[in-house]
Amino acid sequence: MESGEYNIEVEADGYVTKTETVTVGSDGATRKDFELEPVNAGTLSGSLVDENGDPVDSSSTRVDLDGDRSLMISPETNQEFEVDLQDDLWILEPEALGYEADREIVPVNEGETTELEVEMTSNDEGQVRIFIWVDEDDVPSTDITLENPTGDDYEISHTNGDAKLEVEVEEGSYIVEVQPDGYDTQVDAVEVEHGSSTTTNFSYT
Structure with a gap:
């Protein structure tokens, strides 16, 4: 890469995002170590089910969190998901082809696992x-x-x-x-x- 100053942003699940300025020399190479701080995290463990309590029969499913983060869910996992999140209230919006559901507000607490079963209604x-x-x-x-x-x-x-x-x-x-x-x-x-x-x-x- 060309020499100069670059802002490098590093993200990792369960850690605070960190941005630092890095200077690249004339040889086009440099090394920078990032030490990330863990967030006060808990775990959200959930599943998407139909009116009978069975995994939704959909080829395309995901869960949006606070409108800016999406978890893609595979039918091979029985429409289940698990993610580490910061200790906070989260707005969860499930989407599945062929189904509808209301968004939910879910609390995630530090060091705890919040279990959630989201019931979705078929729309044919x-x-x-x-x-x-x-x-x-x-x-x-x-x-x-x-x-x-x-x-x-x-x-x-x-x-x-x-x-x-x-x-x-x-x-x-x-x-x-x-x-x-x-x-x-x-x-x-x-x-x-x-x-x-x-x-x-x-x-x-």
Whole structure:
């Protein structure tokens, strides 16, 4: 790296974040040791369950803490999580594809383990991931329709230029129609299951 002064910020779970200024010499190398102080930490141990007390059946789950920290949770861990947190009150917002739940305020005490079981309510939804590939840097404005012969239809105007769009819909069978400005309409059929994502690709390259 180039010589000069740099502010280095070091973060580690269970320790106070520390920032120090480091000077890099003309040889582009330097060494700096950081001694971190442990926070007054406790442990939050929790799980996400459905109305029957079983782990939520969802392919995408996470827990947001105070709106600025997210814990991604794997279905392979039975939707359980454990994290060391500073002694404080924490706002916990669980999110799981196909489920809903209210946020909770949870106390974490130094040297103790707070156990929490979060009950989530099924909303019968899954997700469609739509990828649109064109010979341009950005995807042009695109009209998207998801038609469900036995339920609600969804009409979307996709304008932010991204190639990927994620849409949460009720479980069921859908006909997906995609038409970017200046291109022909393409159609695909997808099956959406509760708590799961299905992917469909539309290529104009």
